[in-house]
Structures are given as structure tokens and as C-alpha cells.
Amino acid sequence: MNRGDTGDQLTVGLAQIAPVLLNRDATTAKIIAAIGEAAAGGCQLVAFGEGLLPGYPRWIELTNGAEFNSPVQKELHARYLDQAVQIESGHLTEICQAAADHRITVVLGCIERPADRGGHSLYASLVYIDAAGEIQSVHRKLMPTYEERLSWSPGDGHGLRVHPLGPFTVGGLNCWENWMPLARAAMSAQGEDLHIAIWPGSARLTQDITRFMALEGRSYLLSVSGLLRASDISPDVPHADLILQGAPDVLANGGSCIAGPDGEWVVSPVIEEERVVIATLDHSKVREERQNFDPVGHYSRPDIFQLQVNRSRQSLVKWQADEPGGS
Numbered sequence: 001m002n003r004g005d006t007g008d009q010l011t012v013g014l015a016q017i018a019p020v021l022l023n024r025d026a027t028t029a030k031i032i033a034a035i036g037e038a039a040a041g042g043c044q045l046v047a048f049g050e051g052l053l054p055g056y057p058r059w060i061e062l063t064n065g066a067e068f069n070s071p072v073q074k075e076l077h078a079r080y081l082d083q084a085v086q087i088e089s090g091h092l093t094e095i096c097q098a099a100a101d102h103r104i105t106v107v108l109g110c111i112e113r114p115a116d117r118g119g120h121s122l123y124a125s126l127v128y129i130d131a132a133g134e135i136q137s138v139h140r141k142l143m144p145t146y147e148e149r150l151s152w153s154p155g156d157g158h159g160l161r162v163h164p165l166g167p168f169t170v171g172g173l174n175c176w177e178n179w180m181p182l183a184r185a186a187m188s189a190q191g192e193d194l195h196i197a198i199w200p201g202s203a204r205l206t207q208d209i210t211r212f213m214a215l216e217g218r219s220y221l222l223s224v225s226g227l228l229r230a231s232d233i234s235p236d237v238p239h240a241d242l243i244l245q246g247a248p249d250v251l252a253n254g255g256s257c258i259a260g261p262d263g264e265w266v267v268s269p270v271i272e273e274e275r276v277v278i279a280t281l282d283h284s285k286v287r288e289e290r291q292n293f294d295p296v297g298h299y300s301r302p303d304i305f306q307l308q309v310n311r312s313r314q315s316l317v318k319w320q321a322d323e324p325g326g327s
Contacts, residue, residue: 008284010166010194013038013046014277016201016256016270018227019055022237024083024091027053031108032098034276039102041278044131044166047107047196049226049256050175051124054083054111056200058228058251059243060147075238077151084113084122087138092127100133105165107172109198109226111152112140116315121153126172126198128163137161141174142183158313162190167283168220172196178209184216186309189296193219193261193286201226201252203269210269214259218289220266220281221259227274228252261289 015034020026031048038046050056059065059076067073085091092108099106105128112125124141139159144152160183162171171192177183178197187195195217199205206223214221228251233240250272258266258279266279293299 008167008282009280010044010168010283011042011278011280012222012258013041013043014222014224014256014258014267014270014279015046015048016225016227016254016277017048017052017274018229018232018252019052021055021058021228021233022079022083023234024054024085027055028094031095035095035098035102035104035106037276038278039104041276043104043276043278045105045107045170046276047172047198047222047224048109049224050109050126050198050200051111052109052226053085054080056226056228056252057148057151058247059239060150062243062246063239065147065150072239072242073150079238080111080122080151081113081120085110085125086113086115086119087127087135088115092129092135096129096133096135098133099129099131103131105129105131105163105170107170107196107198107224109174109224112138114140116313117153118316122151123155124148124152124174125155126159126174126196128161128170128172130163136163139172139174142177142180145176156314157186157309157311160186160309160311162187162192165194168194168281168286170194170196172198175199175205178213182307184213185296185307188217188219189307192217193283194281195219195221197221197223199223199225199255201228201254203253203255203271206255206257207269210257211259211263211265214261215263217295218261218293219286220261223255223257223269225254225256226252227254227272261286 140155
């Protein structure tokens with residue numbers, strides 16, 4: 001029996017952990033440890049917060065990030081690029097191997113530096129790794145939010161995909177994408193009934209939208225947040241003293257939680273705790289709540305409303321084949 005084949009039941013883990021900021025290797029080690037902890041707790045899936053590997057750019061709002069041509073911002077951005085994830089270079093290989101070793105699906109928020117966009121721009125990506133350790137999709141955040149636009153690039157619709165896992169159909173979005181009605185509709189239309197919303201870490205962000213989205217979709221809604229404390233910023237981070245000068249002890253307080261398809265809490269927001277939160281979900285609850293409302297089924301009007309989604313991967317250049325005999 002596969003770990004996902006458990007009838008109506010699926011056990012999930014929300015890994016609310018902090019990165020070792022701007023340290024890809026050290027943060028990868030923490031992620032692998034959390035994968036092992038979730039697997040030991042019987043989880044078939046474990047999810048991590050937005051941009052966890054190698055961290056969310058909290059320094060922007062603390063160090064006058066909008067100053068043009070700032071040597072401080074340039075040095076921090078250069079380190080961010082250096083420590084970001086380039087999947088083509090094997091930076092997720094150890095995490096994929098851990099997923100395979102433990103036979104557990106991993107949903108990971110990372111900062112991607114993709115080779116297909118030249119290798120020197122950053123994207124907030126949600127990576128779906130199956131229990132065989134294979135990367136099944138990479139979703140690049142459609143629109144960075146506010147100060148994130150000083151660091152991250154806009155993504156595309158290529159990763160707006162869902163995946164079967166046991167009795168559920170799993171999809172996910174990054175942070176404020178979850179406020180985008182059409183992005184939510186694109187996921188629901190694919191049969192999603194377990195949605196994973198990944199966040200950098202704030203109960204203020206998760207405490208309302210988690211229950212709302214669960215009710216809207218009549219689905220389970222997992223909000224997975226990161227943490228960041230002043231102690232997670234090591235002295236070798238460029239301008240660490242400047243970052244910490246105006247920073248509180250806790251920069252991101254978590255808020256990971258789970259709401260059921262009736263909008264009620266399965267796990268209420270967890271604050272300022274670094275741990276793997278484990279819960280077992282029951283797919284029959286989805287079927288019960290779809291009796292009176294199904295947003296893309298019996299309670300939709302495709303004769304009136306239709307959504308068009310472009311899932312092409314963005315690229316600056318479209319290469320054509322060389323002419324025969326060309327030099």
C-alpha cells in the first residue's frame with residue numbers, strides 16, 4: 001500500500017520553521033530534519049512557508065530598500081542571488097532524496113534563480129515534490145507584493161497545477177496570490193480540494209483568509225508560515241548590524257493553521273513556535289460540504305463566466321531551428 005492510499009484519510013504536516021537566513025546549506029539541513037520529523041509522525045505530506053529557502057527578504061523594509069543604487073541593497077541582493085535555489089544546478093537534490101527516502105510529498109517555498117530566465121533574477125516559487133522524490137511542478141509567484149517587487153520578479157501561469165495525493169487533489173499558491181480571485185478559481189477548476197497557502201510568517205495574514213478560502217472552496221485549507229527571529233540572522237549576513245538595528249526580536253511570528261471545508265478550525269493559528277504541526281484530514285468532509293455549494297461545479301455558471309489561463313512558461317527568446325546547411 002502506498003503511503004497516500006489510506007481511504008478517506010490523509011495525514012499532513014505543517015513545518016513552521018525558521019531559515020538560517022541567506023544560508024542555503026544550513027536551511028536545507030533544517031528542512032530535511034523537518035521532513036524526517038513529519039514522516040516519523042505518519043505524514044504523507046509536509047509543507048513549508050514562502051521563500052523559506054534561503055529566506056524572505058525582511059531586510060528591505062529595515063534598511064531603506066527603495067534607495068536607488070544603494071551599495072547596501074546591492075550587496076544584500078548579490079548574497080541573495082548566490083544563496084538562492086537553481087533547480088537545474090541540483091540545489092534541491094538533497095531535499096528530493098529526503099522525500100524519496102521517507103516516501104513523503106513535500107511542498108516547499110523557495111527563492112528560485114532559474115536558468116531559463118538567465119539565472120540572475122529571483123522568483124518566489126512553490127515546488128511540489130512527490131513521494132518518489134520527483135519535482136512535479138514549480139509555480140513562480142504571479143505578482144510580488146509591495147517591497148518584494150524590489151527583489152523578486154513576476155512569475156507566470158506555468159505552475160498553476162494540481163496533483164493527486166491519496167483521496168485529495170492538492171494545489172497551492174504563494175502568500176498574497178491567495179487573495180487573487182482568478183488564481184483561486186484556476187485552482188478550484190482543476191478539482192482542487194486541498195489547498196496549500198504558503199506565507200512568510202504572520203498570523204495577521206492567515207487568521208482570516210484561511211477560513212474564508214476553506215468556505216469558498218469547500219476544501220481543506222492549509223496555511224503554512226515561516227518564522228524569523230533576530231537570532232536567525234547570523235553576523236555573516238551582509239549588514240547584519242544594520243538589519244538588526246531596527247528589528248524586533250520576532251520578525252515573523254508564524255500563524256500556521258488548518259481550516260476544514262466547513263470553515264471551522266482544524267488547527268487554529270500557531271504563534272511563535274518552531275515545530276511540525278500534524279493533523280489528519282478526512283475527505284468525506286469535503287464531499288459533505290459540496291452538497292450545498294461547489295464553486296466550479298453545480299454552483300457555477302460557465303455559460304456566463306469563463307476564465308482563460310495562460311500556462312506557457314515565460315521566456316524572452318523563442319528559438320527557431322537553424323536552416324539546413326546553415327553555418
